Amino acid sequence: MDVHLTIHGRQNLAGQLYRQLRAGVMDGRLAPGQRLPSTRELALQLGVSRKTTLDVFERLIAEGYLRSRAGDGTFVADAMTRLSPPPTKPATSPATGSIWDEIDDALPMTRTEAPPDYDFVGGVTDKRLFPFDQWRRCVSHALRIQARGRGAYHDPAGEQELRLAVARYLAFSRAVVSHWQEVIITQGAQQALDLLTRVAIRPGEVIAMEDPGYPPARILFAALGARVVPVPVDEEGLIVDALPPNARMVYVTPSHQFPLGMPMSLERRLALLAWAQQHGALVVEDDYDGEYRFEGRPMESLKSLDTAGVVAYVGTFSKTIFPELRVGYVIPPAPLGTALRRARQVSDWHSCTMTQIALAKFMLDGYFAKHLRRMHKEYAARRAALLERLRGDLAQWFTPLPSAAGIHLVAAIRAPHDEAAVIRMAASGSVGLYGTAGMFARAAPRPALLFGYGGIDVAGIQAGLGRLADALSSLRGRAEGPLRQG
Template identity: 50%
Template structure:
């Protein structure tokens, strides 16, 4: 192994080596069982005598930090970790905003969870892993890694941006060319870029209430003034939008977390309001490739004639969350700024993954995967909606025809967090509506994801949930 040791002057060289190695062992930088370089090798790299290094090793061995094995070498001992010191207190402190930022979603609930209805989790078992591995393997060859574009355009590989423009245009009627697309590390990265390019600390951002927690948590962390705007059965209430808003973040095709689409009159009203107020609309179209009936919902971006809608999409919900790839569609006036912001923040997403995804789209594998997944998710969606309507009168289902989750409210306004806690005792994990509140009074209800629960397990899971709800 390479071991960094710095010697100052020519005095007490063995003592300097001893102290630096001891500190590395105590701090955990050198782990128990890890081999140290032979004394001859370390002496050569430091340009000192082998005996000087040997003295330091012997001293550490005498104190229980190292052990020698004949014919094998010198290794760190487990006992050396016992004297680890607490790190020194630092005067550095984060900005006050970070003291109020929370993590969402929380970790998997404790206990034995047998039926996982948490939203936002796709069924990774549906993903065509063998096809993806073939495409990734092709991109990990030396000739692919040394390609002329390996340095990376901050906006993403041209082949992937073109493929995304074609896919979004065909499947969602998004009006975009390759030049309009910026490849991102998911929706959260896209939101961060938008804030960098268009907003200043103190600007007012309107979000749906209830709404998507990571979005409004990010906005707050950047010093923006987040205002929660109530939603009804047609979507965000345009009449409640603040006059001083600089941006509006919405999920119009499948409201998160309730699940209903924004009506066409409401979408037109929002576009008209934004035009009059000179406001940017951020449209998060996160999972509507999975649509199960009714007329397709036109994105705000396709209705926008003024170029003030920024359209966000993600592949995490379609494929596998670990891929962390998404995209942003922006009007030409913002192309250079977004490219520069992407360069300054993280340069680009992983290039082999981008190249593999471009092939995945162009070979028709993405469309085939979506069709297959849609059939499976539709069966789960319909089964949950049917069971909730017939077997759980405590809940009122919010109409929804798309996505990977549906919402249901408690008409009696009961404590939904308590209901979720009781459900966990029955082995059922899900989210309560109240945890999605932004600034207004929390709604009472439950959110049912069906990406992580198989169709045969739904009935038993909802039976357990019903038992939990009636134990009051």
């Protein structure tokens, strides 16, 4: 027999033997018509009881993998000839024939190699500072609630307690006043954008968005058949006068423009709302990390200024708790509420109810507000340390752009240094840096780096920027060497 059988331990012997024999038949190592050892002989070889081998053979015969001839033995069934032999070389995957064959990755996926010693990746949080003891109590509460309930599908809009908690939190922190029934819980902000596009945009219609802007949103809109038109930004945010008149949706990040960081001025906010009302367009406000504001007074959200019902407000817990939670929310204009609930139901019905119940308790019991205050203080210290170095010993290479909120900031690279070259140089010292060139769609990219400080503490910032300064000094030394010799 051309199959090596191995028994590990003394647990589930029949199961081990069944899986190995079936795999041998399926992958062709046991050919159709091949004779197998007798059950007695196989039991002696493996050191198991004959009952074990008999049970396995009877199961494989019953399932059609083997056949038995009285007085002759047991053989691999002839029907197995219909199985195609395994490929001798990796097969080429068939094309999907859709936009997914044409687009690049929206953002770098999870690293498979060892992460750098000092990683300035954006959009991540520091889980070491999360109050997991309180979270465990909230999860235990959610488990008790689930244990008492019956197994059933729930409201596609989310659990009532969490929707109430979100409505209360937004009214206090972002001046977004809404009834809890208007809140729809989603799997992160990205699903909120997906649902809004599905219910509000037909294929071929125009969605306008900032340039530079958030690549996953741009790719999502295009994948759903929209025609995405990039609109330039300046120091006041989106240039409203540059909006295409036929845009059916405008996607903006007004509290902390992604990626550059500037807030949209009040004048621009009012102009955008007036434009949307005039043109019958939906404005999608992505307030992805507006909770963290470090300078000046809090800026009004677009939703809080909206009297005409043209703004869908999108938020997420990925930047306030951690991305793995996969909880976001949307407060749409009233006419879209029913359609969004229907779209959510036929998409994945609803998010994990246990997570929703736990998060609701975490918020309603005050743990979330306490955690935010602590993280605001921590991120303020990290931001200050980063800016001090960028404006100090690193000022000859970088100019930080104005940014008063969020957990990342962008620094322009001073000429003549190249974005890719600086990133490679930093990587040689195990410092993870990330450029912004891929976030521009039509506008000419300006060499710049996005410094995320959500996942790296003050000590790491100082050490990482120290290595970066050493690497850049060596780069400058090599560039200037020939000049000194001349």
